[in-house]
Amino acid sequence: MRTTSRLSARAVNRPPLPPRDGLGPARLRLQGGNVFDEFERRFGSGAKVLAGEVVTASGSMVSADTSLPAGAHVFFYRELPDEVPVPFDIPVLYRDDDIVVVDKPHFLATMPRGSHVAQTAVVRLRRALELPELSPAHRLDRLTAGVLLFTVRREVRGAYQTLFSSGAVSKTYHAVAQGDPSCALPVLVRNRIVKRRGVFQASVEPGEPNASTLVESLGNGRYRLTPHTGRTHQLRVHMCGLGVPILNDPLYPVVRDVAADDFSSPLQLLAHSLEFVDPLSGRSRLFVSGRTLAG
Numbered sequence: 001m002r003t004t005s006r007l008s009a010r011a012v013n014r015p016p017l018p019p020r021d022g023l024g025p026a027r028l029r030l031q032g033g034n035v036f037d038e039f040e041r042r043f044g045s046g047a048k049v050l051a052g053e054v055v056t057a058s059g060s061m062v063s064a065d066t067s068l069p070a071g072a073h074v075f076f077y078r079e080l081p082d083e084v085p086v087p088f089d090i091p092v093l094y095r096d097d098d099i100v101v102v103d104k105p106h107f108l109a110t111m112p113r114g115s116h117v118a119q120t121a122v123v124r125l126r127r128a129l130e131l132p133e134l135s136p137a138h139r140l141d142r143l144t145a146g147v148l149l150f151t152v153r154r155e156v157r158g159a160y161q162t163l164f165s166s167g168a169v170s171k172t173y174h175a176v177a178q179g180d181p182s183c184a185l186p187v188l189v190r191n192r193i194v195k196r197r198g199v200f201q202a203s204v205e206p207g208e209p210n211a212s213t214l215v216e217s218l219g220n221g222r223y224r225l226t227p228h229t230g231r232t233h234q235l236r237v238h239m240c241g242l243g244v245p246i247l248n249d250p251l252y253p254v255v256r257d258v259a260a261d262d263f264s265s266p267l268q269l270l271a272h273s274l275e276f277v278d279p280l281s282g283r284s285r286l287f288v289s290g291r292t293l294a295g
Helices: 035-043 121-129 154-165 234-241
Strands: 026-029 073-076 092-095 099-104 145-151 170-176 187-194 203-205 211-219 222-227 269-277 284-288
Touching (some): 121 145, 145 154, 170 234, 203 234, 222 234
Parallel strands (some): 145 269
Antiparallel strands (some): 026 073, 092 099, 099 145, 187 203, 187 211, 269 284
16 A cells, blocks of 8 residues: 555654554544545555554544544554665764764665655664654755754654754754865855755755855865755755765756665765754753765
8 A cells, every 4th residue: 555645654742553663653634434435545455444453543443434524634554665775874972861863874864755764764763772752853864974863752852853943053064076166265155945846956046045054165175064054955056056066966966866775976965063052951062973074
């Protein structure tokens, strides 16, 4: 049975099914009527309903005779797609009762999306650390390596997510690029970046700037990038716009096909450090990646 964007594993409240093998249940918003018939109509199979694997928001089992109104939600465990294992470890930089900070490898998505489900940082860490409520406070692109912070408990999740969404975290990235920049460095790049659904590349468009990055040269084709915003592909777009696309980028300046099992040419972009005042303890925090870029 296929599940699409109509399904979500993130409920507003605690879901009625616990995480299983690192994955929470999928949540489906119903169109209304007999639930078995709706599963048959939308997904081509009501087998999960017949097997007693679908429950309501209150935790009651859905049967073949169950009817629910439009807008109601049911929960079930999704079928996992076949995935190519990402053959890299996830070193833990720091861990306490509230947060886990890791040094994410290239090629590993932060959280489930599309064809990447079990081979994601959050699912692998939930399994390895036995922390079922582990959740990312922010995200890194699948192809970007480096420092990534997770919350351990649902109760503290909002405080750390707000820290990142409000711009209260100082982030630095390192990058390796080829060519010569089109202007003198350092430079503050500000423009409007738009990423449209179904389009691989983000684009720069006229309008009020929504993306800002300080770009500094470290010499020998190496750069320090300090983003002041967090748009999708922001650093990759800004470097490409300066005439120095990041080495091994399969999207900028042109889209290239890369096999799912090809780990030979990682994008030379690293989330080097995170610095912030802890929202719970008030302590200053600094976490630095132990990784280096090959160049």
